[in-house]
Amino acid sequence: MSVDLKILRKQLRHQRRVVSSFQQKQAQQKVLQQLIRLKSFQHAKKIGVYLHAFGELNTNQIIEYCFKQHKQVYLPMICNMNQQLHWVKITQQQYRNNRFSHHPFGMKEPMASRGLHVSKLHLLIMPLLACDIYGTRIGMGGGYYDKTLASAGQRPFRLGIAHDFQLIEQRLHRETWDQPLDALLTPSRYLYFKR
Template sequence: MLYDLNTLRKNLRKQRCAVNQFQQKQSEQAVLNQLIRIPEFQQAHKIGLYLHAFGEIHTHKITEYCFAHGKAVFLPMICNMNQRLAWVQISQHQYRNKRFSHHPLGMKEPMAARGLHVSKLDVLIMPLLACDDTGTRIGMGGGFYDKTLATAAKRPYRLGLAHDFQLLHCNIQREAWDQPLDGLLTPQHFLRFKR
């Protein structure tokens, strides 16, 4: 069964925004509890993360865990020239003092002139709107992650974070430009995929 993509995006955005603070805190802790047991994350030094802004699984606890365990934290910055993401390392001080700029699309970004190519990261933890049982990911529609990951065949390990309702047990049509995930982590599930 295939979904109408526009309707699916609209419904999932609405559902994601309806998640309350209590549910978010529970989901965030449940995801962290599983994440710290995943070998790819345990062995990783450079972690790409996102700052939650649109009802995604919150990443505060993951970020603080990374700082506490000596992992370098990198956040995405949109390059206006090619619409790809560069990855900028942030410090704990910068994170805690919320030293970020506001992007016109509504999210916060690190303030920097340049960042690393995505292939320099060990693990990339990504937000999403939906993911199916084969690792096909639907993002917000801008294509930033797909364009960026198209230039990095092998690394990093691609891990999607999602609420349980964002895992769809049907096939999402995968387009030629779609970049599949290596794994999906929800509060109740951890799935591995073959890319």
């Protein structure tokens, strides 16, 4: 039985929006506890991560922990010329002072003109709307992560983080351009996929 993507997107967007701040805090703590034990995180020096904006799993604690461990933190910035994401290094001071611009889509992004190609990162922590048990990731629908990762080869390690309800047991349809995850981390599970 195939999943109706339109209905699924609507349901999951709604579910993400109604997650309470208490549930959000608990979820991010559980994900961070698992994340710090992963070799892919421990060995990574350059980490790409997102600023949560639409009910995705909150990344505050992950970002602060990265700074504490002297890891380099990179945030995505949409390049209007090719609709790909470029990764801009931020400082702890910049993060804490909330020195970001507002993108018309509603999220915050770094104020910079240049960034790294995604393949220069060691680990990419990605938001998602849904993921199945085969590593097929469904994003918000813009295709920015897929377009960006299409030219990246095997690097970086692609880790999706999500609330438990975003893991879908049924197989999601994967288009030829869809870029699968290497692993998924939820508050209660860690799944590794063979890409």
